[in-house]
Amino acid sequence: MIRLFKHYISYNVVLLSLIDLVLLALAGEAAWRLRVGQIGVSVGNLSDRVLELGGFAGVVWLAMIAVGTYGPEALRSIRFATARLLVAVSLGVLAISLMNLVLPGSALWRSVLLYAMAIAIVALVLNRLLAGRMLGVEAFRRTIVVLGAGERAKRLQRLSQRADSGFAVGGFVAMGDSPASIETAVPRESISDLGQFVERVGASEVVLALQERRNALPLKDLLKVKTKGVHVNDFSSFLERETGRVDLDTLNPSWLIFSDGFSAGRRLSSLGKRLFDIVVSLVILVIGLPLIVVFAVIIKLESKGPAFFRQTRVGLYGQTFQIPKLRSMRTDAEAAGVKWADKDDPRITRVGRLIRKVRIDELPQVWSVLKGEMSFVGPRPEVPAFVVDLEKELPFYAERHVVKPGITGWAQINYPYGASIEDARHKLEYDLYYAKNYTPFLDILILLQTARVILWPDGAR
Structure with missing residues (x-):
């Protein structure tokens, strides 16, 4: 395992990702040479387009990380990996095309991007086939x-x-x-x-x-x-x-005290995280406001009651705050008290089921991020009644509150939605790992892989 900013990544993933990065740059160069050869234009100097090639490789590579092409299942199954690669390369090329509209003059023409997309997918799939057959998992x-x-x-x-x-x-x-x-x-x-x-x-x-x-x-x-x-x-x-989690079965206070983690040196990182939260939440609120309004109207049309609801949650150091969300359940959903959402929960409306799957119901929470009650990344805030019960049932549950709660988190991208004490226990193990090993690098990794959860919402309820 290689440790990057307190987070461990296996050697096979690091090696595979670096080879992918090189292949993406080569795919961009091959696409350029193919296209200019077709139209009879000079290839030009490599130095003139090295930034564009690097940008193409970097953007697509980040998209690959985001959709989970380096996850366990993608490393085991070539069919699964190919499907994720198709999505990742398509998203990357789409992002570059949009950037070219704002920043014209790039060597990455739309025709070049189309060729680069095809070449990249073939090269990346072949890379996985060759690595699996020539080296095998045991080599790493x-x-x-x-x-x-x-x-x-x-x-x-x-x-x-x-x-x-x-x-x-x-x-x-x-x-x-x-x-x-x-x-x-x-x-x-x-x-x-x-x-x-x-x-x-x-x-x-x-x-x-x-x-x-x-x-x-x-x-x-x-x-x-x-x-x-x-x-x-x-x-x-x-x-x-x-x-990538703290094992509760063997955890004891002395290990938490003497092991690496909970560093005071992350104060500067926390300041950077807060600045990121402010800037990005403002951008999302401005861009996402029409979407929030549209779904608020649809919710009102489908069922009686307010389009939004506010619920008390437990945040940093156990302090409570009000979290706003688009209403996805009937207005009488909590008439008998709060409880976890079940699979095919009858309290969820038809529109509610849709907005939960694509996480649109979470958009108003960005207001809580702007106010500083939440962050984009952190453990999910729970209802006070749940917290009281979970603190009785699970050791070290209160320690997850040493960091701000978030809209997405390490537990959310690694464990499906849970609605039991046992599920809460597993998610706590991931939350403790995040609280103990928080770095900006881990935040970036979580934000990128949140796209995978949105695109393939297996655990959304």
Whole structure:
């Protein structure tokens, strides 16, 4: 895994994305040469169009990130990847065409963009086919040694067997701290030198997966491994890195206190985030106002009652605020008290179902962003009644309120809509990861991938 601004990205994704970026620039150049050759115009100097080619590659590449072409399913299935690539390249080319209307004089003519689009799609699909057949997923996986053979070790074994896993287990070492759940685990007593064992299996990392660490840390073994240049990691930190969430099953206060995260150095980032929220919310409110008005009228025509509704939510540091939304349910939806929306919830109107799918009901929340009660990115704000119940049921739930709530968030792009305590637990793991590892880079990544959730609204309710 490569760590970029406190966020981990697997080597295979980084390598694949860099190759894609180069291929996109080459596709733009090939399209230019093809088109000018057809009309008998001089090709010209590459330096004269290098910015345009870079812009084409960059815009399409960002669109690829946004629609999820580097997600687990896209890396496993060429059919899925091709569908996403078609959408991404089309969106990128459309964005460049719109920019050319504002900034004319670009070498990226519409005919050149059409050729570049076709060449890029073919090149990107071939890149995935060749990478999958020549290298395979295993070529990008790191090898680890797991100290422990209990239930924690079993979880790592299951995680390593996933198609999108970034690591493979070279060996399990039974430390005698608990009954073994891994039949192939090697007893520690049969290994004369753990450092040599780690070198022999070619491991680059050792993960401590003991069931009970108190007074049981194999300090001499860990010191031997560490002095050989092999990274040593604890179970909770390893899971956080590999899954992009904080594992509540193994989380304890001491780990939160001593692990990296919640840095005070992000004050400058928070200022930049607030400036971004103000500028973008003003732009969206101006551009989106006609859309809000149109759907407000449609809502009024379909059912009696106000087009908008306001609901109390819990925000930063547990303070409450009023959140505005376009009404998507009947006016008597909360007559019996607030509750989570179910699949095919009868309280949702026909128009409400549409605006929920495409997230138009969220547009008025931009006003809360402008006021500073929310941000564009952050944990979703919950109803106070839900928060009271969830704080009783879920440990560390209050810690998600150390950052401003958002319209979109890390949990929203990684976990489908949930309407139960168990769903709330899974989403909390992603929210804690965001609160702990927040950086502007992570915000940008979330904003880009929100497009995937909007285009393919599998979890919208």
